[in-house]
Amino acid sequence: MDSLNSLIEGFGTALTPTHLLWAAVGVLLGTAIGVLPGIGPAMALALLLPVTYALDPTAAFIMFASIYYGGMFGGSTTSILLNTPGETAAVVAAIEGHPMARAGRGSQALAAAAIGHFTGGMIGTILLVALAPFVAELAVDIGAADYFAIMVLAFIAVTSVLGSSRIRGFASLLIGLTIGLVGLDRLTGQQRLTFGTLELADGIDVVIVAVGLFAIGEALYVALYLRRGTQEPIPVGRPWLGREDLRRTWKPWLRGPLIGFPFGAVPAGGAEIPTFLSYVTEKRLSKHKDEFGKGAIEGVAGPESTASASASGTISAMLTLGLPTTATTAVMLAAFQTYGIQPGPLLFERESSLVWALIASLFVGLVMLLALNLPLAPLWAKLLRIPRQYLYAGILFFAAVGAYAVSSQPLDLVILLVIGLVGLLMRRFGLPVLPAVLGVILGPSAELQLRRALQISDGSLSGLVNSPFAVTVYVVVGLIVLWPLLRRLLLRRERERTPVA
Amino acid sequence: MRLRVLLSLLSATLLVLLVPPLLSSESSAGTGTNIPGLRFMVPNTPGGGYDITARTAARAAEDAGLTGSIEVFNLPGAGGTVGLSSLVSDHGNGRVAMSMGLGVVGAVHTNQTSSTLADTTPIARITQESDIVVVPADSRYQSFEELLADWQANPGSLPVGGGSSPGGPDHLAPMLMAQAAGIDPRSVNYVSYDGGGELLASVLGGQVAFGVSGVGEYRDQIEAGELRVLAVTGPERVDGVDAPTLTELGVDVEFTNWRGIVAPPGLTDAERERLINLVTELHESPEWQEALEVNGWTDAFVTGDDFGDFLAAEDERVDGILRELGL
Structure with missing residues (x-):
């Protein structure tokens, strides 16, 4: 009850005209930043830091939080329309969103994403209010062994997106894992596959790999093979979500936060793995499995809701523990410190009014974002009316800008092109692209957590299964792996029984 | 309707991209410490330790009226050595400085880079923790x-x-x-x-x-x-x-864990003095003292050759321990 009262007070602060104004500015900026590939919310906040010194802390943080959520909303736009994810959280949106856009259902995909972000953010923020202290405990109790167990689960889930040919799927996954190896070994400091190039020491950014494989690969493929094809621009269909769409999306919207929020709140969670797990879950649960890969709306709604809920999770970890679990919250933490505020266990007591105003403004910001993005969806979708050759030229341009903006290294453009060529060859020989991207995301973190867990247990394998959480996850993994076998056994027994009866 | 929305989005974007540079392009009164067009490189990502030090220092210097705008830019990679090698190749440029610290000393060894801190012009150590x-x-x-x-x-x-x-x-x-x-x-x-x-x-x-x-x-x-x-x-x-x-x-x-500032090699004595002067004035300004307090940083001010000697000693110490570890 106490927190409810504080929250109402927080709304009092958040709904003053000045704070509303800053929330609106943040929402606009965030959406724009999300749409521009490469410029993520973290970079935008860092650039804005000097400008916001003049503001009072409450206004500044209201704006920062709105930018963070806004970036999530905007990030999926380019993913869906141009197959060019601007942020890692939006990679999954491209898988189903882009085929939808090409089939003339771009505005539905965008609307499903926008409402998904809204629901995910709303439920996530409600969870933040209700579960903040509990989340703090969860984040502390999860260790390397538990993370590794989740990675194993994620790898098992990858098999469901390998495509029709297992061999090609695994080949693609291996390409991704190899790209993921590039860089400095975090445990021993050795360089791997960097060929002595300093710029490669930090590894290849997932955004560059995703943009290279998805956007550049596709643009090159279109340029090579579709020249004689139809020059018709992509059709833009009816702008609104139909009843059928709504029936298929409301459950994914609601399921998203359950996956996203806990991942956001734990230190090594992030948004990539939960969005992917949400995608796989929706694929398994959907009644339209055959549509997946060709533009299934559930595959947009679920992951997008997850992405925004994970953003709420990270904010909750930042406020309750002073734990920055993403680059964006790291910058927000730095901003707190320049105002002389130390986020951490005492924040809720010391800066109670600021924190609750911030949380209240998250709700306000989400409503504004929905109001801004839902009407924009059909307008954005009209981008696809641009004739194909100009459209792909634009995609190449934005992809290059995005890759360069990640760390302003000219070398990144070369890497982008090389990965683009790999993407072209993969398309040419029928290798699915998605497992490669997942390999880049999962490989390095799985390796890191495995080695960290073994290090903590001083090399003993029992260190991998010494927590109830990890054991539970492994049991789930075992069930998933053995399920087809079990089902066959059960069916056979039933068949044997039938003639007797 | 569509045009207006697009226009407003466009202007919002331009605002983000242009406001910081525009705000900083106003020139200040020409004092002895003024270095027009000074750029401050941060060799790690926005929000990291060197970044916050650099942005805080740049703002304090501007607020104290010591110099015109200082452009802070990030060139992250390989523990700061990507930025370091770019700085070292910027031979004789008196209008750029790099925010750095103990981490860069270690990264030079683990990455076995050809450019080292001995190649730079040491300006000052400013804080330690x-x-x-x-x-x-x-x-x-x-x-x-x-x-x-x-x-x-x-x-x-x-x-x-x-x-x-x-x-x-x-x-x-x-x-x-x-x-x-x-x-x-x-x-x-x-x-x-x-x-x-x-x-x-x-x-x-x-x-x-x-x-x-x-x-x-x-x-x-x-x-x-x-x-x-x-x-x-x-x-x-x-x-x-x-x-x-x-x-x-x-x-x-x-x-x-200390943080400091280095400049490219090949500076004239006057250029080097000018940078050291600016940092010394900054160190004495109430704006910087306040920033130290707000951020909880400990003052550890050492300039020029003394800082150079300190750098060399730290380098030797780090080299010794990493060599023993086989890194």
């Missing part, structure tokens, strides 16, 4: 002596967590500590985390036996009684932290 040895409140270690006894007996079974990769400050501190306490650094079980935040969760959750991190990162958790500090690594005790220094405990190590 003691590291702390922390355990969670429910740890069985009440004092550093108890921890040390167990650590000496079986280093492998006591994982040490730190917020930097091998060669970074949180890695060097326990290694130097081990060396001084008669433990073979190679037997130290160092677990690397991605920054102090991720480390914090592992320390609180008892994943690692103890953590080594900067004192500033965990002030709140220490105050709330969630973490217990067993020792500080610096030469003096730290205000508000109830823990002895390592030297008091009989472990002969003094270790601070």
Whole structure:
């Protein structure tokens, strides 16, 4: 009850005209930043830091939080329309969103994403209010062994997106894992596959790999093979979500936060793995499995809701523990410190009014974002009316800008092109692209957590299964792996029984 | 309608991209410290340690009217060595400086780069921060002596967590500590985390036996009684932290994580003096003193050749320990 009262007070602060104004500015900026590939919310906040010194802390943080959520909303736009994810959280949106856009259902995909972000953010923020202290405990109790167990689960889930040919799927996954190896070994400091190039020491950014494989690969493929094809621009269909769409999306919207929020709140969670797990879950649960890969709306709604809920999770970890679990919250933490505020266990007591105003403004910001993005969806979708050759030229341009903006290294453009060529060859020989991207995301973190867990247990394998959480996850993994076998056994027994009866 | 929305989006974008540079393009009165068009390179990502130091210093210098705008830009990569090699190749450019610190010294060794800090023009060391040895409140270690006894007996079974990769400050501190306490650094079980935040969760959750991190990162958790500090690594005790220094405990190590500023090689004496002057004036300005206090940084001001000697000594120390570790 106490927190409810504080929250109402927080709304009092958040709904003053000045704070509303800053929330609106943040929402606009965030959406724009999300749409521009490469410029993520973290970079935008860092650039804005000097400008916001003049503001009072409450206004500044209201704006920062709105930018963070806004970036999530905007990030999926380019993913869906141009197959060019601007942020890692939006990679999954491209898988189903882009085929939808090409089939003339771009505005539905965008609307499903926008409402998904809204629901995910709303439920996530409600969870933040209700579960903040509990989340703090969860984040502390999860260790390397538990993370590794989740990675194993994620790898098992990858098999469901390998495509029709297992061999090609695994080949693609291996390409991704190899790209993921590039860089400095975090445990021993050795360089791997960097060929002595300093710029490669930090590894290849997932955004560059995703943009290279998805956007550049596709643009090159279109340029090579579709020249004689139809020059018709992509059709833009009816702008609104139909009843059928709504029936298929409301459950994914609601399921998203359950996956996203806990991942956001734990230190090594992030948004990539939960969005992917949400995608796989929706694929398994959907009644339209055959549509997946060709533009299934559930595959947009679920992951997008997850992405925004994970953003709420990270904010909750930042406020309750002073734990920055993403680059964006790291910058927000730095901003707190320049105002002389130390986020951490005492924040809720010391800066109670600021924190609750911030949380209240998250709700306000989400409503504004929905109001801004839902009407924009059909307008954005009209981008696809641009004739194909100009459209792909634009995609190449934005992809290059995005890759360069990640760390302003000219070398990144070369890497982008090389990965683009790999993407072209993969398309040419029928290798699915998605497992490669997942390999880049999962490989390095799985390796890191495995080695960290073994290090903590001083090399003993029992260190991998010494927590109830990890054991539970492994049991789930075992069930998933053995399920087809079990089902066959059960069916056979039933068949044997039938003639007797 | 569509046009207006697009226009407003476009202008919002332009606002983000243009406002910081435009705001800073106004020129200030020409004082002796004014360096028009000065650029300040940050060799790690926005929000990182060097970034905050650089942006705070740049703002304090502007507010104090010491110089016109200072453009802060990021060139991250390989622990700061990507930025370092770019700085070293910017021979004779008196209008660029780089924010750096102990981490870059280590990264030069682990990455075996051709450009080293000896190639740069040292300008000043500006701040330093003691590291702390922390355990969670429910740890069985009440004092550093108890921890040390167990650590000496079986280093492998006591994982040490730190917020930097091998060669970074949180890695060097326990290694130097081990060396001084008669433990073979190679037997130290160092677990690397991605920054102090991720480390914090592992320390609180008892994943690692103890953590080594900067004192500033965990002030709140220490105050709330969630973490217990067993020792500080610096030469003096730290205000508000109830823990002895390592030297008091009989472990002969003094270790601070410092930050400083270096400039490209090949500067004329006048250009070098001008930069040192600017930093000295900045150091004396009330704006900077206030920034030190707000951020909880300890002043450690040393300029020019003295800083150069210090750099060389640190380099030798880091080289020694990393060589022993085989990195």
